[in-house]
Amino acid sequence: MLAKEEEHITNISYDSVIFGFNGKQLKILVLEYHNTGMFALPGGFVKKKESVDDAAKRGVRERTGLDKIHLEQFYTFGAPDRIDTEPVYNIARGLGEKINKDHWLLDRFISVGYYALLDYNKVKLTPDQFCDSINWYAIDELPKLMMDHKQIVDKALEALRANLERKLSSMNLLPEKFTMKELQTVYEVILDKELRRTTFQRKMLGLGILKRHEKLFTGAANKAPYLYSFDKNLVQSN
Amino acid sequence: MLAKEEEHITNISYDSVIFGFNGKQLKILVLEYHNTGMFALPGGFVKKKESVDDAAKRGVRERTGLDKIHLEQFYTFGAPDRIDTEPVYNIARGLGEKINKDHWLLDRFISVGYYALLDYNKVKLTPDQFCDSINWYAIDELPKLMMDHKQIVDKALEALRANLERKLSSMNLLPEKFTMKELQTVYEVILDKELRRTTFQRKMLGLGILKRHEKLFTGAANKAPYLYSFDKNLVQSN
DNA sequence: AAAAATTTGTGTATGATTTACGCATAGGTT
DNA sequence: AACCTATGCGTAAATCATACACAAATTTTT
Numbered sequence A, B: 001m002l003a004k005e006e007e008h009i010t011n012i013s014y015d016s017v018i019f020g021f022n023g024k025q026l027k028i029l030v031l032e033y034h035n036t037g038m039f040a041l042p043g044g045f046v047k048k049k050e051s052v053d054d055a056a057k058r059g060v061r062e063r064t065g066l067d068k069i070h071l072e073q074f075y076t077f078g079a080p081d082r083i084d085t086e087p088v089y090n091i092a093r094g095l096g097e098k099i100n101k102d103h104w105l106l107d108r109f110i111s112v113g114y115y116a117l118l119d120y121n122k123v124k125l126t127p128d129q130f131c132d133s134i135n136w137y138a139i140d141e142l143p144k145l146m147m148d149h150k151q152i153v154d155k156a157l158e159a160l161r162a163n164l165e166r167k168l169s170s171m172n173l174l175p176e177k178f179t180m181k182e183l184q185t186v187y188e189v190i191l192d193k194e195l196r197r198t199t200f201q202r203k204m205l206g207l208g209i210l211k212r213h214e215k216l217f218t219g220a221a222n223k224a225p226y227l228y229s230f231d232k233n234l235v236q237s238n
Numbered sequence C: 001a002a003a004a005a006t007t008t009g010t011g012t013a014t015g016a017t018t019t020a021c022g023c024a025t026a027g028g029t030t
Numbered sequence D: 001a002a003c004c005t006a007t008g009c010g011t012a013a014a015t016c017a018t019a020c021a022c023a024a025a026t027t028t029t030t
Helices: A052-064 A085-094 A149-167 A169-173 A180-191 A197-207 B052-064 B085-094 B149-167 B169-173 B180-191 B197-207
Strands: A008-021 A026-033 A043-047 A071-077 A110-118 A131-138 A210-215 A226-230 B008-021 B026-033 B043-047 B071-077 B110-118 B131-138 B210-215 B226-230
Touching: A008 A052, A008 A149, A008 A169, A008 B008, A026 A052, A026 A085, A043 A052, A052 A071, A052 A110, A071 A149, A071 B071, A110 A149, A110 A169, A149 A169, A149 A180, A169 A180, A180 A197, A180 A226, A197 A210, B008 B052, B008 B149, B008 B169, B026 B052, B026 B085, B043 B052, B052 B071, B052 B110, B071 B149, B110 B149, B110 B169, B149 B169, B149 B180, B169 B180, B180 B197, B180 B226, B197 B210
Parallel strands: A008 A110, B008 B110
Antiparallel strands: A008 A026, A008 A043, A026 A131, A071 A110, A210 A226, B008 B026, B008 B043, B026 B131, B071 B110, B210 B226
16 A cells, blocks of 8 residues: 555655675665566655654665664765656555556655665565565675666765774674674675775774674684674774 | 745755955855845745756845856755754745744755855845845854854865865966065955965975966065966866 | 064874785685 | 684784974064
């Protein structure tokens, strides 16, 4: 069933770019609407008495099963022509509903963009009523997204990069314990450039926020790396 | 006359934090509504077919007479309780208008925040129909602002500081030509800390975006400083 | 006119931080 | 046991920031 006008604020939506990291690539969650072949970012509408932040959190929770995630607002997309009515008709048709020309969902929407960083392995993907599927896609292998969702992704990536150092955004992309190499790969994939191993290690250890744990024995023919975790006591504010 | 519902998108507004620099202090534009004693940021509503960016630009143009200013969107304020109905009633009363409980302006508003940097001396302040006055206030001597406008200012300042180095935001706060000392003062006032003269000068010249011009003879009993300008060819993107 | 006062522009020395390189060491394979 | 590979860390080189100093430029004072 389509969202009801009387419960929501018209002309306002949110879209979320949810990043995950599979050990090699940076991925984002993309969903496919029923019977339309259309791909979109997880987004939704704001209830009358709900903050935009809460609306976005609710949307992510409903779609990933994850609670207590940190969403970062990065930009608001306010162009009057960013909305295409075609996809909306398609989605409605996919749901077996009919909508009129003056339906509120066909009007323009100003969308607040959020991004989140999740531990790829912890996310249990559960397509909701609207979607055929919800899946991780590598950011350089995205399907064609509807409307301006590709621009939203680009802008989110830009914001993520800008905040990487300042906000230690990498924290939530890795499991509790990780090797220095894994951490470095996260940085390399997000920044899309290679980093010097020794420099990186020194910088990270120099921040004084990593706790060293036991070594990780993988069975590979090499020295076993230490495992580290973020010492959340030492990571102030963010 | 109050803004008309039929021309605008409901529940959406913008607020702008307009920074200027008088040579000593960082200031922002604050306006006072007719007969209310209430101070607010210049803000407004979005027309049905207008982008949010354009709405904000229009608002600033109408109030400062300045065109072609660069507005930077920094945050969207989406809490459901950020709006106080009291000020709205007051503003209406100040205009001699009466509004009902269900008037669109009394509903909740999600506000997109923008900041701009202007050359203090170029701005001709022209209060519009709603306002008694529009004036520059030093950021540490602001009057009590209505609703959550103080938080909006704080957030704008935070964004300005974070972007200062990266975006050379200082560009628009100074006249075409300026001395190194003036540029340094801008940085010092925005960052709210003193900088070392020699280090600062070296860093700025090292960026390779300053053109040196003739000297400035002020009549002071000291060596005349060079005038500089930003070489816009060399300042990429921003 | 010379001296004083003041501020800019730049040279140089010192210190800190980043980057580069190398290698001992640990773990695994053959 | 010999060998291969990747980590962790020592150290050198290079880069960047800071401190200090001083000459040059300008007007006022003497």
